[in-house]
Amino acid sequence: MKKNITISDVAKQAEVSKTTISRYLNGQFGSMSAETKARIAQVISDLNYRPNRQAQALKSKRSYLIGVIVSDISNMYSSLLLKGIGEVLEAAGYQMIIMDAANSVEKEQDLLHKLIDQSVEGIILQPSSRDASRYEFIQSEKIPLLLVDRGIEPLIYPFVTTDNEAATKKMLPYILEKKYQRVVVISEPLADILTREIRYQSIKDMIEAENIHLDLLEVTSETDLQMEINTCLAYPEKTVLFASNGKMLMEVLTILITGNISIPDEIGVTGFDDWNLSALVGPGITSIEQQTQYIGNVTGEQLLSYLDDESKEQEVKVVPAKIQLRDSL
Amino acid sequence: MKKNITISDVAKQAEVSKTTISRYLNGQFGSMSAETKARIAQVISDLNYRPNRQAQALKSKRSYLIGVIVSDISNMYSSLLLKGIGEVLEAAGYQMIIMDAANSVEKEQDLLHKLIDQSVEGIILQPSSRDASRYEFIQSEKIPLLLVDRGIEPLIYPFVTTDNEAATKKMLPYILEKKYQRVVVISEPLADILTREIRYQSIKDMIEAENIHLDLLEVTSETDLQMEINTCLAYPEKTVLFASNGKMLMEVLTILITGNISIPDEIGVTGFDDWNLSALVGPGITSIEQQTQYIGNVTGEQLLSYLDDESKEQEVKVVPAKIQLRDSL
DNA sequence: GTGAAAGCGCTAACAC
DNA sequence: GTGTTAGCGCTTTCAC
Numbered sequence: 188m189k190k191n192i193t194i195s196d197v198a199k200q201a202e203v204s205k206t207t208i209s210r211y212l213n214g215q216f217g218s219m220s221a222e223t224k225a226r227i228a229q230v231i232s233d234l235n236y237r238p239n240r241q242a243q244a245l246k247s248k249r250s251y252l253i254g255v256i257v258s259d260i261s262n263m264y265s266s267l268l269l270k271g272i273g274e275v276l277e278a279a280g281y282q283m284i285i286m287d288a289a290n291s292v293e294k295e296q297d298l299l300h301k302l303i304d305q306s307v308e309g310i311i312l313q314p315s316s317r318d319a320s321r322y323e324f325i326q327s328e329k330i331p332l333l334l335v336d337r338g339i340e341p342l343i344y345p346f347v348t349t350d351n352e353a354a355t356k357k358m359l360p361y362i363l364e365k366k367y368q369r370v371v372v373i374s375e376p377l378a379d380i381l382t383r384e385i386r387y388q389s390i391k392d393m394i395e396a397e398n399i400h401l402d403l404l405e406v407t408s409e410t411d412l413q414m415e416i417n418t419c420l421a422y423p424e425k426t427v428l429f430a431s432n433g434k435m436l437m438e439v440l441t442i443l444i445t446g447n448i449s450i451p452d453e454i455g456v457t458g459f460d461d462w463n464l465s466a467l468v469g470p471g472i473t474s475i476e477q478q479t480q481y482i483g484n485v486t487g488e489q490l491l492s493y494l495d496d497e498s499k500e501q502e503v504k505v506v507p508a509k510i511q512l513r514d515s516l
Numbered sequence: 517m518k519k520n521i522t523i524s525d526v527a528k529q530a531e532v533s534k535t536t537i538s539r540y541l542n543g544q545f546g547s548m549s550a551e552t553k554a555r556i557a558q559v560i561s562d563l564n565y566r567p568n569r570q571a572q573a574l575k576s577k578r579s580y581l582i583g584v585i586v587s588d589i590s591n592m593y594s595s596l597l598l599k600g601i602g603e604v605l606e607a608a609g610y611q612m613i614i615m616d617a618a619n620s621v622e623k624e625q626d627l628l629h630k631l632i633d634q635s636v637e638g639i640i641l642q643p644s645s646r647d648a649s650r651y652e653f654i655q656s657e658k659i660p661l662l663l664v665d666r667g668i669e670p671l672i673y674p675f676v677t678t679d680n681e682a683a684t685k686k687m688l689p690y691i692l693e694k695k696y697q698r699v700v701v702i703s704e705p706l707a708d709i710l711t712r713e714i715r716y717q718s719i720k721d722m723i724e725a726e727n728i729h730l731d732l733l734e735v736t737s738e739t740d741l742q743m744e745i746n747t748c749l750a751y752p753e754k755t756v757l758f759a760s761n762g763k764m765l766m767e768v769l770t771i772l773i774t775g776n777i778s779i780p781d782e783i784g785v786t787g788f789d790d791w792n793l794s795a796l797v798g799p800g801i802t803s804i805e806q807q808t809q810y811i812g813n814v815t816g817e818q819l820l821s822y823l824d825d826e827s828k829e830q831e832v833k834v835v836p837a838k839i840q841l842r843d844s845l
Numbered sequence: 846g847t848g849a850a851a852g853c854g855c856t857a858a859c860a861c
Numbered sequence: 862g863t864g865t866t867a868g869c870g871c872t873t874t875c876a877c
Contacts (some may be wrong), residue, residue, distance in 0.1 A: 191869055209872055218846050241570040241579070242870035246853050250570070259598035261809065263592045263791070268591035273616050282630060285614040287602050291856045301611060340830045360606045440796055462592070467769055467797045480590065522854055533864045538856055547862050571854035574869050 192234050196358060201230040207259060212238055244306055251279045253490065254310045255300030256295060257335075259285035264433060264461040264479055265313075268335065271483015272490075279491050281308070292316045303328055309490050311335055317381040319343050331493040335486045337382045345493065345501040347486045354475045354508035355389035358457060361477070362399075363475065365516050367455060368424035369400040373412075373439055374431035376405050386431045400424060406435065416442050420454055427451075427516065430458030442467050456515045459508075471513030482506050521563050530559040541567055573635055582610045582819065583631030583639045585624060587666075589616035593762060593790040593808055594642075597664065600812015601640060601819075605752075608635070608820050621645045632657055633639065638819050640664055646710040648672050660822040662786065664815045674822065674830040676815045680711060683804045683837035684718035688788060690802065694845050696784060697753035698729040700770055702741075703760035705734050715760045725757045729753060745771050749783055756780075756845065759787030769797050785844045788837075800842030811835050 194212075198205045203223060210219065211227045230236070244250040252275050257265040273283055284305060288295035295315045299322075302310055309331045314322070319339040325332050326343070334346040362370065370390065377384045387403060394401045404415055416439065421424055430436035436458040443450055450456050450469050457473045465472035485504055493499055523541075527534045532552060539548065540556045559565075573579040582605050587596040603611055613634060617624035624644045628651075631639055639658045643651070648668040654661050655672070663675040691699065706713045716732060724732045730771065733744055745768065748755055759765035765787040772779055779785050779798050786802050794801035813835055822828055 191870090194872095195870080205871080206848055206873080208846085210847090211573045213872080220846060223846080237629065237633050239574070239635070239870050241574045241635055242853090243872080244853095245568070245574055245855085245873045246870080248853085260602065261595050263595050266590050266592050266595045269614075271614065273589065274618075277616075282634075283614070285598075285608075285612070287599065289602075300566065304566050305611075306568070306570055437793075437796065444800075462792065463764075467766065467773055469796070471773075492823055520854090524854080534855075535857080535864060535866095536862085539863090542856080549862065552862080570871090574871090575854080575856045577869085598858095746846080758848050 191239075192236050192319075194236075194238065197227070197230050197234060197236050200234065201227050203227065205255050248305040250308055251281050252284055252305060252307045253285065254298075254305070254307040255283045256286045256298050256302070256310070256312045257464065258288050258295075258313045258315045259290050260285070262461075264336075264435060264446045264477075267462075267479035268313070268486070268514045271303045271480040271485075272335075274484070274486045275484050275487025275491065279487075284512065285372075288313075290315055296321065299325065299441060303330060305397055309494050311486055313337055314339055316379065317384075329491065329497075331497070333486060333490045333493065335482065337380055338385075342503070343409065343501075345489060345503065347482060347489055347504045347506065348382070349477050350505045351385045352389045352508065354459075355386060356393050357510050358475060359393040361408050361510075361512065361516055362427060362455075362457075363397060365427075365451075366425060367399065367427045367516075369402065369422055369426040370394055370429055371402045371404055371419050371426060372431060373404045373406060373435050373458070374409060375435065377403075383431055390429060406438075411505070412438060413442050413446075414447075416454075420448065425455075427455030427457060430456070432459050433461030433464075436460055436465065436474065437471070440472065444469055450515050460511075465511070465515075466513065470515055472515040473513045474511050474515075476509045476511050478506055478508065520568075521565050523565075523567065525558050526556070526563060526565050529563065530556050532556065535841045536560050556801065563738065572680050577635075579635040579637055580610050581613055581634060581636045583613045583615065583627075583634070583636040585617050585627050585631070585639070586617045587617050587624075587642045587644045588619050589614070591763060591790075593665075593806075596791075596808035597642070597812045597815070600809040600814075601664075601816045602812070604686075604813055604816025604820065608816075617642075617644050619644055619648065625650065632659060638662070638823050640815055640819055642666055643668055645708065646713075658826075660819065660826070662815060662819045662822065664811065666709055667714075669710060671832070672830075674818060674832065676811060676818055676833045676835065677711070678806045678811065679834045679836045680714045681718045682790075683839065684715060685722050686839050687802075687804060688722045688726075690839075690841065690845055691756060691784075691786075692726060694756075694784065695754060695779070696728065696756045696845075698731065698751055698755040699723055699758055699766050700731045700733055700748050700755060701758045701760060702733045702735060702764050702787070704764065705736060711762055721760060735767075741767060742771050742775075745775075745783075749777065754784075756784030756786060759785070761791030762793075765789055765794065765801070765803065766797075769801065773798055779844050789840075794840070794844075799844055801844040802842045803844075805838045807835055807837065 194205050194208050286298045292315045302396050311333050313336045317339050317342050332344045334344050338346055374383050430439050460476050461473035463476050465474040523534050523537050527537050615627045621644045640662050642665045646668050648670050661673045663673050667675055701719055702710050757768055759768050789803035789805050792805050794803040
């Protein structure tokens with residue numbers, strides 16, 4: 188139950204003014220006698236003094252806080268992304284306030300406001316909506332906003348993303364090589380998230396040129412995925428399931444594996460693997476692996492650069508993904 | 517570039533005093549004319565006013581912030597744990613400041629101080645050390661601390677944990693049934709983390725009564741796990757690898773699967789699966805699945821109860837784990 | 846080399 | 862029903 192000790196207590200003990208203590212705390216030793224400095228250091232450690240962040244922030248307008256909003260923290264993609272971001276921001280002396288939008292645009296709006304209320308100095312957002320108008324209000328604050336993983340329309344903020352098109356297209360030759368005649372894209376609803384649509388469009392673009400059927404299966408909480416996959420198994424054409432993110436990939440694999448369906452004999456499987464787990468699953472899944480943690484690093488660095496240089500022009504950073512060839516095609 | 521609008525601006529516009537605005541903000545409408553109330557509401561929305569959290573916290577000593585420190589945010593266990601904690605705290609009007617100790621006790625100490633500096637109202641900690649003396653200093657703050665996942669010695673704080681002993685012991689019959697003669701526990705270093713030791717001891721206790729060999733393999737960054745597993749494969753006795761957490765389990769499985777080693781024919785595998793992924797891997801892994809997100813829920817609820825009732829006595833909440841029988845034994 | 850004083854944006858006695 | 866006032870713990874001119 189110690190009473191909170193403040194800068195005044197330190198000043199009193201050290202027999203100097205609060206000003207001098209404040210200077211000491213902020214490294215302004217410019218014209219401070221070594222003796223004073225030593226005395227202050229001593230008192231601070233004696234009293235176990237720590238400056239109150241809120242008071243500092245209130246006065247100095249510096250919070251050293253960065254807000255990070257992920258769309259769903261239980262999605263393991265977040266783990267690696269946050270790790271990557273944290274490594275960089277931490278090293279630069281910032282602290283992250285991590286928040287979970289839980290896939291809700293309303294909640295996300297609320298969280299954005301809360302971050303601003305906390306006087307964060309910057310915001311990193313994995314948006315839960317593609318609609319830029321939702322995020323326009325942040326422009327009127329002086330807080331830099333950086334998007335990661337998912338873009339918005341129009342793209343009014345800087346953005347760090349996986350190279351979705353290129354990665355998808357690099358997958359084509361392997362699908363052709365195995366003579367697949369039908370590709371079923373399994374995705375969460377395209378309309379909500381731009382990245383989903385980009386991935387789908389990329390697949391579509393590459394498939395249409397060839398003489399291959401393309402289906403889109405949009406999975407919602409109402410979807411009976413088990414049944415849909417059974418339908419796919421019944422197709423006369425040689426079919427491959429293309430999961431458009433790690434979560435879908437795992438759901439598809441769970442159904443195939445627990446259903447004892449042989450991959451790739453009965454059906455091929457590929458897709459985006461956010462977690463780099465697909466080596467372990469089934470026969471080993473040929474997949475597009477994102478460098479999630481590295482994306483986080485880049486995101487952190489980009490944000491720092493915007494913090495540094497307010498007039499820096501907005502750019503899009505594209506991080507390449509890697510095709511991992513295994514045995515599911 | 518809007519100038520920050522403050523309570524004074526609102527007061528001026530609404531032609532009342534700051535006090536009245538403050539009362540409005542804090543829901544003290546007790547004796548406020550409906551007319552004033554409406555006018556204030558109007559002005560606040562006109563000006564798009566939002567109170568400054570730092571100032572509120574500075575004055576009122578309420579930050580509505582809860583600090584959460586995980587030992588390694590890239591460990592996917594964190595994802596589910598944070599989700600669970602967040603659901604509960606959020607609903608109660610608190611915000612989490614999530615921090616990553618990155619498996620470093622020094623960093624963890626630093627983060628604890630930083631959380632206190634931020635005036636968090638409570639701290640949830642997945643400790644990176646078992647040594648209670650590292651955490652004693654928090655007792656002198658008035659901030660409740662709750663441990664999760666890993667205990668410390670002595671247990672001077674309340675604690676939420678998986679039922680490690682019971683879960684481990686429930687696994688015994690299945691190991692016996694398959695006539696394993698040697699159990700190799702694969703764990704990160706026992707000395708650092710109490711939970712690791714408890715898991716090992718539980719296995720030891722249950723194995724020693726039977727006539728079965730028990731080995732312990734402590735894995736550090738220096739360990740050549742591949743080679744160690746080859747050694748295990750060469751044992752004349754029928755052997756099972758018992759991974760003591762999700763990370764170890766995945767590392768072991770990666771080696772076995774990429775090495776084309778047949779599970780369970782050549783070697784049995786089981787262990788703790790933090791991520792509930794083991795259904796998908798190899799032949800399906802018989803494992804101990806933690807209810808990680810639920811542990812998070814319980815953790816959040818416990819913290820709230822300590823926030824509520826400062827004199828509440830410290831308790832240990834044990835959440836049962838589940839044995840999942842599959843085909844790796 | 847150091848200090849006095851004002852004030853960041855808010856809350857909470859206490860007054861009327 | 863509402864306002865006056867005095868801070869919360871800190872930073873920062875400006876002065877000596």
